[in-house]
Amino acid sequence: xxxxxxxxxxxxxxxxxxxxxxxxxxxxxxxxxxxxxxxxxxxxxxxxxxxxxxxxxxxxxxxxxxxxx
Numbered sequence: 001x002x003x004x005x006x007x008x009x010x011x012x013x014x015x016x017x018x019x020x021x022x023x024x025x026x027x028x029x030x031x032x033x034x035x036x037x038x039x040x041x042x043x044x045x046x047x048x049x050x051x052x053x054x055x056x057x058x059x060x061x062x063x064x065x066x067x068x069x
Contacts, residue, residue, distance in 0.1 A: 006048065007045070007052040011054045014026075014056035017032075022055075025056045026056055045061055
């Protein structure tokens with residue numbers, strides 16, 4: 001998985017959801033990553049450098065790293 005491509009994709013998702021408001025966009029972006037990204041994609045974005053992520057995408061990836069209950 002190309003980290004730059006995954007960053008681009010996560011930023012696209014976050015930008016598309018941004019009109020929902022920041023909190024909702026973070027929730028929805030994280031949920032999208034959980035539901036639709038392959039486990040290898042999730043592992044790669046979690047292991048990669050998050051500096052290229054937009055703030056909503058970064059928050060969603062950080063939330064993705066948290067254990068779910």
